Amino acid sequence: MNRMTDRSRRLLGRITALALFLGVGAASAAPAYQMPFPCGQVWRLATWQGHNPDRAVDMNRDNDFGDAVVASAGGTVTTARDLGDTSYGRYVVIDHGNGHSTLYAHLSGYRVIVGESVSKGQRIGSVGSRGTASAHLHYEQRVSGRAVSARFNGVAMPYYAVVFWTSHNSCN
Numbered sequence: 001m002n003r004m005t006d007r008s009r010r011l012l013g014r015i016t017a018l019a020l021f022l023g024v025g026a027a028s029a030a031p032a033y034q035m036p037f038p039c040g041q042v043w044r045l046a047t048w049q050g051h052n053p054d055r056a057v058d059m060n061r062d063n064d065f066g067d068a069v070v071a072s073a074g075g076t077v078t079t080a081r082d083l084g085d086t087s088y089g090r091y092v093v094i095d096h097g098n099g100h101s102t103l104y105a106h107l108s109g110y111r112v113i114v115g116e117s118v119s120k121g122q123r124i125g126s127v128g129s130r131g132t133a134s135a136h137l138h139y140e141q142r143v144s145g146r147a148v149s150a151r152f153n154g155v156a157m158p159y160y161a162v163v164f165w166t167s168h169n170s171c172n
Contacts, residue, residue, distance in 0.1 A: 111124055
């Protein structure tokens with residue numbers, strides 16, 4: 001029995017090594033991202049050519065200053081930083097594993113610290129106007145540090161457009 005177990009372990013190790021070498025398997029799967037707002041809220045999402053970075057999304061609605069910003073997916077906080085009135089201003093980055101991360105910028109404040117584990121739907125901060133912008137959330141889904149086209153509930157966001165989207169984050 002032990003001999004079979006050892007043989008099975010060696011075979012599994014070889015299969016895993018081959019999968020990693022070929023770049024297949026769970027390592028390439030993106031998280032099931034949700035909107036970065038509580039369930040049921042409707043937000044205006046805007047994208048345009050020349051936005052920096054190109055695949056970033058600006059999200060706002062009337063009187064949104066101070067509204068809750070929640071994690072799009074579970075992960076670990078890798079950045080919680082205040083750049084003052086430049087660039088992103090106050091921002092948070094969450095690592096979701098396998099090279100996937102999200103960035104939340106122009107926050108009026110954040111409620112997380114570097115190294116903290118967060119759950120999907122957990123409040124991480126509030127919409128603000130820090131940095132070089134009026135009140136809105138600057139949001140990015142990233143792969144290996146580079147912004148990619150955003151998806152919510154498995155649906156691709158249209159670029160370059162303005163759309164209204166309802167959050168289903170942590171709906172029961």
